[in-house]
Structures are given as structure tokens and as C-alpha cells.
Amino acid sequence: MLAPELSQDSTKGDCIDQLIAAHKPGHGLARPFYTDPDIYERDLERVFRRHWHCVAHESVIPKPNDFEVFKMASEQVIVTRHADGTIHAILNVCRHRGAEVCTRDKGNARVFVCPYHAWSYGNDGSLKAARLMPKDFKREDHGLKALHVRVVEGLIFISFAENPLDFSEVENLLHATCGQYGWGQAKVAHRRSYPVDANWKLAVENYVECYHCGPAHPEYSQTHALEQPLHMIEALNAAMEERTCALGIEVGCGDHWQTSANGKETIHAFRYALYDGVKTGSQDGSPLSTLMGRFTDFDGGVTSIHLGGTSFLVCYPDHGMIYRFIPKGPETCEMELIWLVNGEAEEGRDYDLARLTWLWTVTTDEDKAIIEHTSRGVRSHYFVPGPIAPMEQNELRYINWYLDEISRAS
Incomplete structure (x- = not known):
């Protein structure tokens, strides 16, 4: 039996709703969810423009009046640090x-001066000058469109929504997780972007499950116990938590993975162990940089955070990772990796950049290849999604969350 397709005799909205209704529980998504332009547009409307996104660590704009432009889907967002230190997104x-x-x-x-007619804007978005406009023109009504911004533990989040989702549960859990790892005092050591010839959901689904880690990521699987089923790593996880508590640290966990129906943003934080003797996410398990936050030693564990549908964080005691997934088109996306280290650490003295970036560079190179293999496969007219395996429980939850989000107009 072929996978369901969008019919040609209904409105676009009806077609998408029919496809959602036809989804088989416990299975992956049908081909149109990864290829159809109309579904992509609904993704932008009901996921991308509804939820919060982590765009950067604030250390990328350290000085007053620093700015950086972030390109997301069809939007360009200027993130600025105003002279008073506040961060704006316009x-x-x-x-x-x-x-x-x-x-x-x-x-x-x-000031940003438009190259077309020289309208001039402050870096908070306010219109400063509009040459040769009539006397009744009101500058205060024509500032650049401002987005909602939250800065938590050094992370900059933006929302395109007019009335953004409640961020309080996210903020509390980030303090309990990234806060313990000192991310508020961290800095960016390296950034790398990966263009991917695949729909953004294929990239996210790959990230959230570790069923593929054993076959696809031999380097990661040598040090990270997450590649084993949960019941097989319970003893390792218990030993990890004992070491963490012995350091006098309580790293928070919490499952607030929820749809936006109740007006709140979604977040899930969990911890898992490295194998015995492994201290951090490096090639051989040895330390990569100076310890961060409240950590005075390595606890042999990792904290992983999924939030908002496109932003993912990984915390080690000596470095951190931000994973950003950025839609670019129906069948293209971008993954950006951001490596964080202690704000006082110096490259060449406290860390070697090649060693710091090795594991997640190797892993992401492998991910890009496997995602693009999958993208080419699901384009087949004969592709039928199969059942989700028990080790893909996070993918199944993500799929169900996604289908609920695009089912609701508000």
C-alpha cells in the first residue's frame, strides 16, 4: 500500500488535515510531510512562528552596539546589543x-541606514530619520518590526509570535540545568553551519533518537551510554547521579514536553551517563577544557535539553553544545553547532580547538550523510513509513507533538 498523498480535489488546508487524520499511530510521517510546499508553509506558520528559538549565546555580541544577522527560513533577524546593554531582535x-x-x-x-532611500534606524529598531517625508509623518509609528526576546543563562531566545508562549517553565529549567554548568559566564569557542538537503523535520527526528547511534556513530558510541536501551544503563546513570550529588550539585531534570494548546513553551531536560572512566565528550574521554559553573570535577554525565521544537542543548562539565535546526525550504534546512567553553578559558592554553570540536564534528558529518540518504529515500513514490522502535521514543513523541501543533490554527 502506498503512503497517502495530498489529494488534488480539495483545498490545501483540507488536504493537510486529511493527511494528518490518516497518520498511523506509532509510525513515522508520510512522504508529503517532508516534500510538500504547502505543508512546509504550515510548518512555518504553526511551528516556526509560534515557538521560541535559541539563536545564539550572548557572547557573540559582547560590546555595546555589536550586532549579528541571523537568517531563518525567509526571515532575517538583526540581534543587537544596545548601548545600555539590552539585547534586541529586529x-x-x-x-x-x-x-x-x-x-x-x-x-x-x-544606526542602520537603509541603502535604498536612507531611512535611518537605531539599533533598538526605532526610526531616527526619514528624509523628505511630510510634516505629519510620525517616526514613532515606523520603527523596525521588533521580536520578543528572552536572555537566560547567556542564551538568546526570540519569538516571532505577536503573543509569545509562556516562557516561565523553560526559564526555570534552564536555570536548573545550564545554570549549574555556568553557561551564563560561558563564551563561544567555535561555530559551524551544515547545509542539509532535507526537510528540517528529518534532521530533528534524527537528532532526538539514538536508535541509530550504534550503526551510524561508532565514535560517539564508544563514550556515550545513551546508545544503549535505557534499562541497560540504569546502573551507570545511578552512579553518575551519586557522583554529581557528591560534588554538591543538583542538576535539574524536568519533562514539560507539551503542546502549545495551554499557551506554554515546551521543554524536556534529562541526564544520562558516559561509560565508566569517560569524563567528557572527547575522542578518548579525557578532559577538553577547564571546568565550568559549579563543577569542581567530572561526574561522568551529560545533560540534554530539548526545547521549542528547533533548539537543543548538550551540557558537559567542561564544555557545552547548542544545536540549532533552521528551515530553509520544503526540502532544505541548516544545522548550526555552537561550542561553548568557560568564559575565562583561552584557546591554546586551556583547550585545543581541534580536540574540542572533534566528536561533534565527526558525529554531525555522519548525521548530515544519513539525513540526506533518508531524504532521497522518502522522496520515492513508494515510500511507506514503518513503525517507530522502542529506542525511538523521543522521535515518536516529537512526531505526535508536531502533528498536534500543525493541526491547530491557534
Whole structure:
């Protein structure tokens, strides 16, 4: 039996709703969810523009008037640090004729001047000057579109929604997790972006499950016990928590993975062990950098955080990882990796960049290949999604969450 397709005799919305209704529980998504332009547009409307996204660590704009432009789907967002230290997120769209007002990827600027007609905006988005406009023109009504911003433990989050989802549970859990690892005092050591020829959901689904870790990631699987079924690592996890408590640290966990129906953002934080003798996520398990936050020794564990549908965090005692998944089109996306270290650490003295980045570079190179293999496969007219394995429980939960999100207009 072939996978269901979008019918040609109904409205676009009806077709998508019929496809959602036809989804077989416990199975993967049908081909159109990864290829159809109309579903992609609904993804942008009901997932991308509804939820919060982590765009960066604030250390990328350390000085007053620093800025960086982030390209997400069809949007360009200028993230700025105002002269008073506050962080703003504004759309790179002139309020006159729509031209890009900022033509550099990053820099330092108090004012952005549109290259088309020279309207000038402060780096908080306020319109400062609009040449030759009539006397009754009100500058205060024509500032750049501002997005909602939250900064928690050094992480910058933005929301495109007019009325964003409640962020309080996310904020509390980030304090209990990233806060213990000192992310508020961290800095970015390295960033790398991966263009991927696949729908963004294929990339996220791959990230959230470790059923593939054994076959696809031999390097990761030598040090991380998550590649084993949960019941097989319970003893390792118990020993990890004992070591963490002995250090006087309580790293929070919490499962607030929920749909937006109740007006709250979703987050899930959990911990898992490294194999005995492994201290951190390195090639041989040995330390990579100076310890962070409240850690005075290695506890042999990892804290993993999934939030908002596109942002994922990994905490080790000596470094951290931010994973960003960015839709680019119906069958293209981007993965950005951001490596964090202690804010006082110096490259060449406290860490070697090649060693720091080795594991997750190797792993992500492998992920990109396997995601693109999958993308080519699901384009087949004969592709039928199979059942989700027990070790893919996070993928199953993600799929169910996603289907609920795109089922609801608000």
C-alpha cells in the first residue's frame, strides 16, 4: 500500500488535515510531510512562528552596539546589543519599501541606514530619520518590526509570535540545568553551519533518537551510554547521579514536553551517563577544557535539553553544545553547532580547538550523510513509513507533538 498523498480535489488546508487524520499511530510521517510546499508553509506558520528559538549565546555580541544577522527560513533577524546593554531582535526589513537595512552579517553600529532611500534606524529598531517625508509623518509609528526576546543563562531566545508562549517553565529549567554548568559566564569557542538537503523535520527526528547511534556513530558510541536501551544503563546513570550529588550539585531534570494548546513553551531536560572512566565528550574521554559553573570535577554525565521544537542543548562539565535546526525550504534546512567553553578559558592554553570540536564534528558529518540518504529515500513514490522502535521514543513523541501543533490554527 502506498503512503497517502495530498489529494488534488480539495483545498490545501483540507488536504493537510486529511493527511494528518490518516497518520498511523506509532509510525513515522508520510512522504508529503517532508516534500510538500504547502505543508512546509504550515510548518512555518504553526511551528516556526509560534515557538521560541535559541539563536545564539550572548557572547557573540559582547560590546555595546555589536550586532549579528541571523537568517531563518525567509526571515532575517538583526540581534543587537544596545548601548545600555539590552539585547534586541529586529527584522531586517525597512518600513518604507522593504529593503534590507543591514547589509553586513555582523559588526558594530549605532544606526542602520537603509541603502535604498536612507531611512535611518537605531539599533533598538526605532526610526531616527526619514528624509523628505511630510510634516505629519510620525517616526514613532515606523520603527523596525521588533521580536520578543528572552536572555537566560547567556542564551538568546526570540519569538516571532505577536503573543509569545509562556516562557516561565523553560526559564526555570534552564536555570536548573545550564545554570549549574555556568553557561551564563560561558563564551563561544567555535561555530559551524551544515547545509542539509532535507526537510528540517528529518534532521530533528534524527537528532532526538539514538536508535541509530550504534550503526551510524561508532565514535560517539564508544563514550556515550545513551546508545544503549535505557534499562541497560540504569546502573551507570545511578552512579553518575551519586557522583554529581557528591560534588554538591543538583542538576535539574524536568519533562514539560507539551503542546502549545495551554499557551506554554515546551521543554524536556534529562541526564544520562558516559561509560565508566569517560569524563567528557572527547575522542578518548579525557578532559577538553577547564571546568565550568559549579563543577569542581567530572561526574561522568551529560545533560540534554530539548526545547521549542528547533533548539537543543548538550551540557558537559567542561564544555557545552547548542544545536540549532533552521528551515530553509520544503526540502532544505541548516544545522548550526555552537561550542561553548568557560568564559575565562583561552584557546591554546586551556583547550585545543581541534580536540574540542572533534566528536561533534565527526558525529554531525555522519548525521548530515544519513539525513540526506533518508531524504532521497522518502522522496520515492513508494515510500511507506514503518513503525517507530522502542529506542525511538523521543522521535515518536516529537512526531505526535508536531502533528498536534500543525493541526491547530491557534
